[in-house]
Amino acid sequence: MNLFMPGGGISETHVTWHDIEESMQHEFQTKATLGPNRTAKxxxxxxxxxxxxxxxxxxxxxxxxxLPDKFVLKYRYKDEERWTKNSITGIFQAHNAEVAAYRHLSKLPEGKIQIPKVT
Known part of the structure; x- marks a missing residue:
């Protein structure tokens, strides 16, 4: 599977509604299902x-x-054949900086800013 080629999932990615539903059910320990009017923008x-x-x-x-009525899904591209050790290191550094920023922002009083749940 080449992740840079269009897929059959959401917005031509390789992530399907079924993948999202399973992940959310696992994270929130629920049996709720995504409805027919679900959307991805x-x-x-x-x-x-x-x-x-x-x-x-x-x-x-x-x-x-x-359960959250709306949430953000971040889908990371992956193409190891084209990445060098330096670019992979940079990706990890960018990811770690993003997670650190979310953790720092989570210290603000609830309701001041909405931040994603980092799992």
């Missing part, structure tokens, strides 16, 4: 080359917990 279009970022509107069905 590409909010990172043209803003990066290492990932795609989508705003997901879940349209939950059989909601058994307090």
């Amino acid at each position: 590409d909010i990172g279009d043209g803003k990066g080359y290492m990932s795609k970022v989508f705003l997901i509107d879940a349209d939950w069905k059989n909601k058994d917990k307090n």
Whole structure:
């Protein structure tokens, strides 16, 4: 599978609605399912080359917990054959800086700013 080739998933990626549903069910320990009116809006279009970022509107069905109506999905491109050791190191540094920023922002009083849950 070449991740730079269009896929059959969301916005021609290789991530499917089933993948997202399973991941969210696992993270939130729920049996709720994504509804037929779910949407994915590409909010990172043209803003990066290492990932795609989508705003997901879940349209939950059989909601058994307090689940987010909307959440952000970050899909990272992966093509190891083209990456050098230096570029991989840079990717890890960028990832770690992003996670550190989210952890720092999470110290703000609740409701001041919305930040993603880092898992």
